[in-house]
Amino acid sequence: xxxxxxxxxxxxxxxxxxxxxxxxxxxxxxxxxxxxxxxxxxxxxxxxxxxxxxxxxxxxxxxxxxxxxxxxxxxxxxxxxxxxxxxxxxxxxxxxxxxxxxxxxxxxxxxxxxxxxxxxxxxxxxxxxxxxxxxxxxxxxxxxxxxxxxxxxxxxxxxxxxxxxxxxxxxxxxxxxxxxxxxxxxxxxxxxxxxxxxxxxxxxxxxxx
Amino acid sequence: xxxxxxxxxxxxxxxxxxxxxxxxxxxxxxxxxxxxxxxxxxxxxxxxxxxxxxxxxxxxxxxxxxxxxxxxxxxxxxxxxxxxxxxxxxxxxxxxxxxxxxxxxxxxxxxxxxxxxxxxxxxxxxxxxxxxxxxxxxxxxxxxxxxxxxxxxxxxxxxxxxxxxxxxxxxxxxxxxxxxxxxxxxxxxxxxxxxxxxxxxxxxxxxxxxxxxxxxxxxxxxxxxxxxxxxxxxxxxxxxxxxxxxxxxxxxxxxxxxxxxxxxxxxxxxxxxxxxxxxxxxxxxxxxxxxxxxxxxxxxxxxxxxxxxxxxxxxxxxxxxxxxxxxxxxxxxxxxxxxxxxxxxxxxxxxxxxxxxxxxxxxxxxxxxxxxxxxxxxxxxxxxxxxxxxxxxxxxxxxxxxxxxxxxxxxxxxxxxxxxxxxxxxxxxxxxxxxxxxxxxxxxxxxxxxxxxxxxxxxxxxxxxx
Numbered sequence: 001x002x003x004x005x006x007x008x009x010x011x012x013x014x015x016x017x018x019x020x021x022x023x024x025x026x027x028x029x030x031x032x033x034x035x036x037x038x039x040x041x042x043x044x045x046x047x048x049x050x051x052x053x054x055x056x057x058x059x060x061x062x063x064x065x066x067x068x069x070x071x072x073x074x075x076x077x078x079x080x081x082x083x084x085x086x087x088x089x090x091x092x093x094x095x096x097x098x099x100x101x102x103x104x105x106x107x108x109x110x111x112x113x114x115x116x117x118x119x120x121x122x123x124x125x126x127x128x129x130x131x132x133x134x135x136x137x138x139x140x141x142x143x144x145x146x147x148x149x150x151x152x153x154x155x156x157x158x159x160x161x162x163x164x165x166x167x168x169x170x171x172x173x174x175x176x177x178x179x180x181x182x183x184x185x186x187x188x189x190x191x192x193x194x195x196x197x198x199x200x201x202x203x204x205x206x207x208x209x
Numbered sequence: 210x211x212x213x214x215x216x217x218x219x220x221x222x223x224x225x226x227x228x229x230x231x232x233x234x235x236x237x238x239x240x241x242x243x244x245x246x247x248x249x250x251x252x253x254x255x256x257x258x259x260x261x262x263x264x265x266x267x268x269x270x271x272x273x274x275x276x277x278x279x280x281x282x283x284x285x286x287x288x289x290x291x292x293x294x295x296x297x298x299x300x301x302x303x304x305x306x307x308x309x310x311x312x313x314x315x316x317x318x319x320x321x322x323x324x325x326x327x328x329x330x331x332x333x334x335x336x337x338x339x340x341x342x343x344x345x346x347x348x349x350x351x352x353x354x355x356x357x358x359x360x361x362x363x364x365x366x367x368x369x370x371x372x373x374x375x376x377x378x379x380x381x382x383x384x385x386x387x388x389x390x391x392x393x394x395x396x397x398x399x400x401x402x403x404x405x406x407x408x409x410x411x412x413x414x415x416x417x418x419x420x421x422x423x424x425x426x427x428x429x430x431x432x433x434x435x436x437x438x439x440x441x442x443x444x445x446x447x448x449x450x451x452x453x454x455x456x457x458x459x460x461x462x463x464x465x466x467x468x469x470x471x472x473x474x475x476x477x478x479x480x481x482x483x484x485x486x487x488x489x490x491x492x493x494x495x496x497x498x499x500x501x502x503x504x505x506x507x508x509x510x511x512x513x514x515x516x517x518x519x520x521x522x523x524x525x526x527x528x529x530x531x532x533x534x535x536x537x538x539x540x541x542x543x544x545x546x547x548x549x550x551x552x553x554x555x556x557x558x559x560x561x562x563x564x565x566x567x568x569x570x571x572x573x574x575x576x577x578x579x580x581x582x583x584x585x586x587x588x589x590x591x592x593x594x595x596x597x598x599x600x601x602x603x604x605x606x607x608x609x610x611x612x613x614x615x616x617x618x619x620x621x622x623x624x625x626x627x628x629x630x631x632x633x634x635x636x637x638x639x640x641x642x643x644x645x646x647x648x649x650x651x652x653x654x655x656x657x658x659x660x661x662x663x664x665x666x667x668x669x670x671x672x673x674x675x
Contacts, residue, residue, distance in 0.1 A: 046230070205254065
């Protein structure tokens with residue numbers, strides 16, 4: 001038996017607000033882990049240029065990530081991250097959006113490997129469940145690039161595009177992928193308390209130079 | 210219109226390299242804060258635009274001022290900024306917008322009002338670099354009330370202050386200080402209200418105190434000053450006195466006489482320490498020197514100033530009178546004496562008596578020694594022995610064989626000052642504070658060999674009949 005579903009798409013401005021709200025929530029969560037600092041947040045005008053990268057196709061509009069910042073502490077201290085945030089209640093079209101995102105990650109890494117230590121997909125709703133364990137694999141990244149070869153490789157013909165992909169870069173891109181699923185309850189309750197954050201703040205302020 | 214400092218911030222924050230953008234921006238803002246309050250120490254943290262960690266920390270190591278956290282915010286979203294203020298802010302927090310959020314906004318908008326309410330509710334200060342620049346420019350106009358505002362907002366701003374608001378604040382305070390100078394109630398009262406609106410309690414009270422000092426020094430009744438403070442003080446704190454010293458009306462003798470009534474030695478030393486011109490201090494000392502008391506005076510030869518005219522200054526935390534080839538350092542307690550003792554041999558008995566007589570100093574006793582044997586001579590009733598024939602005979606008999614190490618001078622008949630010719634110090638006995646003018650007169654004339662012209666100059670400086 002088939003099931004047909006329908007939902008009214010949100011107007012552009014609502015989508016925009018929802019997106020900005022998601023980026024903001026993700027930033028707060030990341031900051032409060034104390035292991036990441038989301039310094040640049042779309043749509044702040046100061047942030048957008050730093051989060052924007054080109055496609056391989058010069059005729060395509062550049063794309064932007066939602067968040068950017070640094071990881072802190074341990075082996076990852078000082079590494080940059082770029083993040084895409086999906087403030088969704090359900091899977092919706094995250095599957096296709098995620099594949100487009102992977103193509104973007106590949107292009108970003110190819111153009112500025114020094115800026116692309118980590119790519120984070122932050123969502124409030126899991127998606128592509130049957131493929132979940134493959135979503136960060138090199139093969140999945142490669143397939144996503146081919147899906148978007150016109151922009152990602154400047155070659156609309158898939159057969160030709162295959163030869164243009166750098167397997168090494170695909171591998172490197174895949175190694176940098178994170179999948180993070182948040183929930184409202186987690187944000188409200190499973191974050192460090194204000195009192196503990198105050199102690200950390202005091203400790204770090206004393207070390208300021 | 211954007212000033213140069215705000216332009217530098219925008220240039221930094223729009224640097225395409227994210228790490229450079231963060232560090233350059235913090236450097237520019239830190240420098241702006243230091244220029245606004247030169248007594249502050251501004252340090253960078255390793256964070257930028259973190260939702261709960263400050264970007265900068267401001268301290269005042271030598272003052273009882275609490276550490277302030279500064280959060281830099283590139284956001285153009287009022288709601289986000291308000292959330293940050295509510296969740297992270299507090300009485301010691303300053304939020305600085307980096308992208309002209311306040312400059313470009315409508316003050317009457319609901320967003321602005323909500324931000325204002327949030328910041329006042331938790332005692333935070335929200336501003337942007339352009340506002341600080343307005344006040345920092347004003348701080349370079351000496352002699353104005355607004356010259357004090359930049360440091361005050363850095364230490365304790367309150368509420369939201371955009372560049373237009375900073376401009377209004379500057380003008381209101383200038384009008385208020387001018388109003389206080391002529392004891393005009395309306396502009397002075399408006400200025401006090403502006404202080405309470407834009408500054409937290411401590412800073413508002415400090416600047417209000419300076420305004421009140423001007424009001425009082427200008428002849429206004431302290432009780433008529435438009436203050437909501439419970440106590441009306443008749444003495445000036447060091448901040449108020451410092452302002453008066455630097456910017457007071459130098460031609461008005463009555464003004465300085467009134468200032469003198471509200472000052473003691475310690476407040477004068479604290480206030481004058483940062484003023485390198487000392488011109489206000491000369492005026493103040495002219496009217497204070499006969500009122501002030503002190504404990505210790507240390508006299509040194511001072512070849513650097515040679516025969517220069519006598520002049521007051523502050524050095525090493527002490528009030529100092531320089532000139533006539535001598536430097537006399539005065540303190541209110543022995544603990545405040547910061548210069549080391551001398552190690553002289555002492556003085557001939559005959560020379561002591563000559564010095565005391567020619568300066569009309571009553572000496573009631575002295576002790577002389579050759580290191581092995583000592584002899585003392587004094588009056589049991591503590592009366593003056595400088596004209597005693599026995600004292601003179603003793604001096605002749607022991608001439609060159611013993612030297613006076615200590616003597617006791619009588620100040621204004623009732624106070625005793627112990628003078629050491631070895632250490633070069635004179636001090637009121639036990640815990641006594643004595644007349645500063647008489648202490649200095651006795652110290653210099655006994656510990657140094659003064660000429661008649663020296664004594665005339667010294668008498669004039671100490672407002673004393675020769």
